[in-house]
Amino acid sequence: SxxxxxxxxxxxxxxxxxxxxxxxxxxxxxxxxxxxxxxxxxxxxxxxxxxxxxxxxxxxxxxxxxxxxxxxxxxxxxxxxxxxxxxxxxxxxKRNEYDRLNKMGDSFRTRLNDMLGEMNAPLIGTGYGSINFISCLSSPLDKPLKTPGQLGALFDHKMQDIFQGHLMQEGIFGYH
Known part of the structure; x- marks a missing residue:
């Protein structure tokens, strides 16, 4: 319109x-x-x-x-x-495999965030279906995030660079 x-x-x-x-x-x-x-x-x-x-x-x-x-x-x-x-x-x-892969991604994020919460770690797993991200935060979460803006406000760019550098040294490469 x-x-x-x-x-x-x-x-x-x-x-x-x-x-x-x-x-x-x-x-x-x-x-x-x-x-x-x-x-x-x-x-x-x-x-x-x-x-x-x-x-x-x-x-x-x-x-x-x-x-x-x-x-x-x-x-x-x-x-x-x-x-x-x-x-x-x-x-x-293999198009029928997508549902299974997306459920695996959702399950991974749930288990990861439960573990990070128990450790009081300043990290969060986000994503949708089989697409996953691990983000470094300026402090551990005290409540669930509801909007992308809340994640952006807590995102720690310096720690994210260090974290990704360590992953790369271990042969783990992400696309961002």
């Missing part, structure tokens, strides 16, 4: 919580434009975008008002395309 585009950036979440995208099915919002990547080709350099026909039609060469959307160094690279096809076929075959 306000002529504003809704864009789902699912570079991280696409194919992580379900076969396909998370925003439309899990959170009930239909995007006008969508970006995917990372998981769509098993770590190979691949980006995927899509959207409503009237918007995507603007990228069709020769269309009225259309613009050519070009590529770059890795555009249509045969190895990346083969990896993308293989990954998507495998994910589709």
């Amino acid at each position: 306000r002529d504003i585009l809704l864009i789902h950036d699912e570079i991280i979440t696409g194919f992580r919580l379900r076969y396909g995208t998370a925003g439309d099915k899990l959170f009930g919002s239909e995007p006008d434009l969508l970006t995917l990547g990372k998981a769509a080709a098993g770590g190979m350099p691949l980006g995927v975008y899509g959207g409503r026909e009237d918007i995507m039609g603007l990228a069709v060469p020769g269309a009225k008002g259309g613009r050519w959307v070009g590529g770059g160094t890795f555009s249509s690279h045969p190895l990346t395309m083969a990896a993308g096809i293989a990954v998507l076929e495998r994910l589709q075959e």
Whole structure:
């Protein structure tokens, strides 16, 4: 009603919580434009975008008002395309495993936060389904967090950098 585009950036979440995208099915919002990547080709350099026909039609060469959307160094690279096809076929075959993986992620966070609470540690596990984060806080929690803003107010950037550095020394790498 306000002529504003809704864009789902699912570079991280696409194919992580379900076969396909998370925003439309899990959170009930239909995007006008969508970006995917990372998981769509098993770590190979691949980006995927899509959207409503009237918007995507603007990228069709020769269309009225259309613009050519070009590529770059890795555009249509045969190895990346083969990896993308293989990954998507495998994910589709295993699509019924997503519920189990998401329940495991939820269970992990619950057990982790119970343990951190017992230890009075200034850490919290957050996330959704199979996506998990461990955040360093300026002090232990005395009550559950209800909003992302509360987490942001307690987040300890210096300790987070130290924590992630120690994890990396042990061969544990996160994406943020």
